[in-house]
Amino acid sequence: MVIMGREGLEGGPSSMNDNKMPISPIIDINLERIQMDLGRSDDVVIREIRDVNTLDAAAAIVYMDGLSDAKIINTYIFDVLNHALAHIPATPSSTEDSSIERIAKDLLTGIGPVYACTHFSDIYRFLLSGEAILLFRGSHHAYRACIREWKSRDVMESNNQTAIRGPRESFTETLRINTALIRRKIKDPNLWFETITIGDTTKTDITIVHVNGLAKPSVLENVRIKLASIEIDGVLDSGYIEELIEDAPHSLFPTVYNSDLPDVVAAQLLEGKVGILVDGTPNMLLVPTQLVTFFQSPEDYYQRAFYSSLLRILRFASVFISLLLPASYIAITTFHRDMLPTSLLIGLAAQREGVPFPAFVEALVMEVTFEILREAGLRMPKAIGQAVSVVGTLVIGQAAVDAGIVSAAMVIVVAVTAISTFTLPSYSLSIPIRILRFAFMGVGASFGLFGIVMGLLVLLLHVCSLRSFGEPYMSPFSPYKRTEFEDALFRLPRWLTYKRPDTSLSAGRARLRKRS
Structure with missing residues (x-):
């Protein structure tokens, strides 16, 4: 031959x-x-x-x-x-x-x-x-x-979800490497993978991951139906799938959780969640999800419970600071000056004596400027991006105060607000918080503290109405579930958290034997 x-x-x-x-x-x-x-x-x-x-x-x-x-x-x-x-x-x-x-x-x-x-x-x-x-x-x-072989990125440390203690490995863009990383964490025959193809042109492999006996059949069937109904010419990232399957596409709040850490994914699967892996992307989607999940860091479960609980409460407080601090400052300095101590009020009045703009315009200019600097720092080369962000913020802030465009107090408010945003472990939740901050600044400038309170009530009603693949988004707060508070605002010691949550098919079953 x-x-x-x-x-x-x-x-x-x-x-x-x-x-x-x-x-x-x-x-x-x-x-x-x-x-x-x-x-x-x-x-x-x-x-x-x-x-x-x-x-x-x-x-x-x-x-x-x-x-x-x-x-x-x-x-x-x-x-x-x-x-x-x-x-x-x-x-x-x-x-x-x-x-x-x-x-x-x-x-x-x-x-x-x-x-x-x-x-x-x-x-x-x-x-x-x-x-x-x-x-x-x-x-x-x-x-x-089957003799596939192409160049792929090595398993490296995550750049998005960093932790001092815990595993360092993260997902890559290769589907089979990602499934192997999950298998290493959960060595159980009940860990099932189901692969389908989506995209008329790209023919992208999508893998549904769940632990049989823990994931609810209703949630799993809902995932299959939503994925099967997708008709699109191409899927290049998990973000394509996330937008097409979420229950509340018009809401600012994400109802699909994503992570690039295998240990986080394994922990969520053991809670009865269903994962969606997309070939070509290092992020895995997890459903259903709750709002409290976005406040949880993987490091919370590797540190002692008391320290983790303190940090989690600090994150909740930071979100409220990031959301409401500029709006509260505007409302108080515009409508409620009598709430301030006399010495502080005199100091603020002296600072604002040469400022030609109202507090709302002053805050709006500083917030927009900071958002521009943050975006520029992300897009610039890493070697100079961070330096430009820090130096630009200091120089512009100091120059704006010297020029009499903004007051020194406003620079402090904007800086504390920005730092508070960075405490969130999930970038997906920080985006709606940043957007809603401007809305609260508007109602604070228009109606004072009354407008802020009314805005909070509207926001609370909205998030309580959301559902993620049929499950309440605000659980365990609404509906109230006492047994799930052990891992919500704070985390109880592991030897006290021996019941599975309601998101699991085996809700209420023991996952840790009680000490005798």
């Missing part, structure tokens, strides 16, 4: 009009169709094994350069096929061709399972996912061998 190759032949237009077309027993026809349908792209590699007597193609292997393991193809598969075809007569009959197919398939089990494809749509689906396609003369089937 003679091994020949063709890579990226010149030629004709695309003919992907009927990918359900069956596979021809003539290899050259199949190869020509594959080349035409893929636009004769130069990353499509075709290797043929031809009969030395007839020069007809007896077998061929097709793979994508950069997605498949070329070393295995060149050093193992070709040798196996050559050896199998060498024992076949020069002009084999159809029966002998089927024996070639059978022998080759049996011998190729050394690289893993080999599956049959009956239509060109199957060929393109697996070929473009990195698998190698084998074609045999006289066969109406193609065979796919």
Whole structure:
């Protein structure tokens, strides 16, 4: 036998009009169709094994350069096929061709399972996912061998959710690496993975992850239905899926939790949550979720309970400071000056004597300026981004005070507000807090403290009305669940938290045996 190759032949237009077309027993026809349908792209590699007597193609292997393991193809598969075809007569009959197919398939089990494809749509689906396609003369089937290999980022420390104590590894952009990281945490046969494909063009693999017996069937079925109903041409990140499956798409608050830490995901799965992994993104979506989840840091469960509880209460307080401090300052200095001590009121009045703008405009200018500096710091190169943010804030703030545009007290208020925002472990929740801050500044400037209180009531009613995949978003506050307060505003010691939450199918069942 003679091994020949063709890579990226010149030629004709695309003919992907009927990918359900069956596979021809003539290899050259199949190869020509594959080349035409893929636009004769130069990353499509075709290797043929031809009969030395007839020069007809007896077998061929097709793979994508950069997605498949070329070393295995060149050093193992070709040798196996050559050896199998060498024992076949020069002009084999159809029966002998089927024996070639059978022998080759049996011998190729050394690289893993080999599956049959009956239509060109199957060929393109697996070929473009990195698998190698084998074609045999006289066969109406193609065979796919899973020899995927592409460059991927190593498992590294997370840049988004940092912790002093606890695991450092985070997810990568490769789906199978991410599932392996979860398997390392939960070595239980009840950890199930279910993969589907979404995206007419991208054909992105989406994996549903849950622990059988812990996840509620209603939630799991809801996830399947919502994913199956998605009709989109491409999915490039988990954010695409998050927007399409959340229960309250018009709300500022996220009803789908995401994390890039395997230990956080494993802990959530053990609570009965359902995970959604998207190939090509290092973040995993988790549903259902509650508002308190966004205040919880993975480090809370690795430190002692008393210290973790103090930090969690501090985060709740920081959110209220970030949300209400500028609005309260505006309301008090505009409508309620009699609430301030005389000495403080005189000091503020002296600072604002040369400021030409009202407190609301003053706060608005400083908040917008800080948001611009924060965004610039994120987009600039890391080597100078942080320095520009810090130096820019100090220089602009001091210059604005010296120029009499804003008062020194307002600079302090804006700085404390910004620092308080950074205490949130989840970036997803900090975004709505930053947006709502401007709304509260508006009602504070218009109606004073009365407007702020009314705004808080409207906000409370809104979040209490939200649901995440059928589960209450404000649980355990609304509806009130006394047993789940052990891990809400504070965290009780682990030896006291022995009941599973209501989000789990086995709610109320012990997960930790009581001490005798």
